Amino acid sequence: MTRDSVPTPALLVDLDAFESNVRAMAGWVTVRGKGWRPHGKTHKCPAIAQRLVDAGASGACTAKLGEAEVFAAHGLRGLLVTTAVVGADKAARAAALAAMAPDTIVVADDLGQVAVLDRAAGEAGVRLRVAVDLYFGRTGVPPGEPACAVARAIDTAPHLAFAGLQAYDATASHTRGAEARRARTTTTMAAAVDTRRRLDADGIACPMVSAGSTGSYRYDADLDGLTELQPGSFIFMDSDYLSIGGDDGGDAYTDFQPALSVVTTVVSVHGDEAIVDGGYKAFATDRPFAPAPIGRPDLAYAWAGDEHGRIDMRRADRRLAVGDRLEFRAPHCDPTVNLYDAIHALRGDTVDAVWAVAARGKSQ
Amino acid sequence: MTRDSVPTPALLVDLDAFESNVRAMAGWVTVRGKGWRPHGKTHKCPAIAQRLVDAGASGACTAKLGEAEVFAAHGLRGLLVTTAVVGADKAARAAALAAMAPDTIVVADDLGQVAVLDRAAGEAGVRLRVAVDLYFGRTGVPPGEPACAVARAIDTAPHLAFAGLQAYDATASHTRGAEARRARTTTTMAAAVDTRRRLDADGIACPMVSAGSTGSYRYDADLDGLTELQPGSFIFMDSDYLSIGGDDGGDAYTDFQPALSVVTTVVSVHGDEAIVDGGYKAFATDRPFAPAPIGRPDLAYAWAGDEHGRIDMRRADRRLAVGDRLEFRAPHCDPTVNLYDAIHALRGDTVDAVWAVAARGKSQ
Structure with missing residues (x-):
């Protein structure tokens, strides 16, 4: 299969760019003595998680328990579920997951949920690792003190082990302008490091402080007291992250290369308008930008429903015909990947591998 | 399993409302002598397609070939693929599908594609039914004449059979205000019926003119010359269709009952804000409205990323706590359903069935 024969709409990843992004992140964090546990919510793809581990990552973050279950079933270990596991049923699933993959960490932010997790772990006969x-x-x-209170509750719960702190700051990740981003993450992470110091003073060892993102990794990697980073989007990049501003003060963020694209086919043409076979079910629509045609600044995309996009050819250097293919940069990578069952990994124009997005839709 | 134990975020359908909607559509079209082939792109669910056939539908429309392949594999027949099948690879798949389900109809709008379909049908040894x-x-x-030219090409192609006209008008479906909608569909459908007359005059029989939608079915069902309707969203409804305006001149569209909801769990609470576990991966984001909390007009939802939503409790009659559940009306049903692997069908508060969204993501 080649770039031109993948059935459309389809998700493509350029392996050279992907591998360059992985090397860049691995090099940056390793030189600075940090661990990295990249976020699997971006790709939901065990094959990619394994490649990241092969490149030195200590495991994978997942947003949801359902994703972690899929990753564990594919043999991945070192899992950190970054959103709270709430309710007795999910606590029982977390305990079952820990029985299979004992180094799995879940997070909690509520004393009531700590008690629920402890009960589930006791019933499953496991010691469940829980971070705050x-x-x-x-x-x-x-x-500060509110976090320390939850940490102490975990530390003293008979069936739980305190695993550390999760200090992800969603606002820092997407703050526009490198200096503003650095200022934001440096301030918020100081509060995380201070919480760790309070726990140390209490005699509670804090084996992990996990933070960072594709937007803030560069600054977080220099902060004493953080132990590891959890960036996700750097492997693919998207129109959003590509425009958050670089360290040179400009609008472009060039630390990582765009590696992800969506390929579509022109299915109908009328006058100066071509219709492609990718709409709301081919691209996530949560960002204010439309999909950007790659290599065709003379064309513009507009949404045209669930299955279609409208291409304005009024300023086209070359007109499109029925059957032509057109590739786009996705506005936002994570929820776009979540629309597909597979990622086609390309070396040049050849499909080198088809990776199953095995945790797609596993938001539970 | 009950409404309160389905793992969240999850898609729920209220069976009483769903069945009422099916009865309403079946009754309306049948009394007026029209067929109906409801659109499967809404539900992507063979179990629902079968229920609609059991209620008298002649089959199912699908947006894409990939969906039709899934429906056919589940035993459904009478399939109409409503977007053009473009390219030799997809033409070969269409021919293979016709070998398995000979009454399948695909559509074309381009003379070049008619030739491609004819070649594929010839190679597969089938006679492929193609509508314009x-x-x-x-x-x-x-x-008019451009459509007749494509119809004649299909009619004279050795391996194709002319199946009729597809006259879906996306603009008519979502036009706000009942009178404007009626005016729009009556005008555009007159052009479809005129095309049929021209073909009749040419001696080309036109066995099908398929049109209509949840928004326009009421008017289309009265139009002579249309043979069948292809509505989709009426089974579920969504915030968009519920507000396109009713036949009484008001803003509300009450022909069908809201039957679909997304249930979430509160996972974190801070002051007057609760965070639920449903974000961009739980709701389609292509409409300008946020998810609407059901039965809680005192609460408001705001997007908070891929996995989360923010609930404003400043005007709450009752505050939410971690672990509480909150249900929402989806802004737009079709692309929301496309995010889930299953639909939980509820009779009252009991889960009566779990329907696989087997054609989810089959946009190819």
């Missing part, structure tokens, strides 16, 4: 999720504007418990 | 897709602003060939 810190609040920087979305989920978690505020750093 | 008419243009009302997106895909298709303009009604």
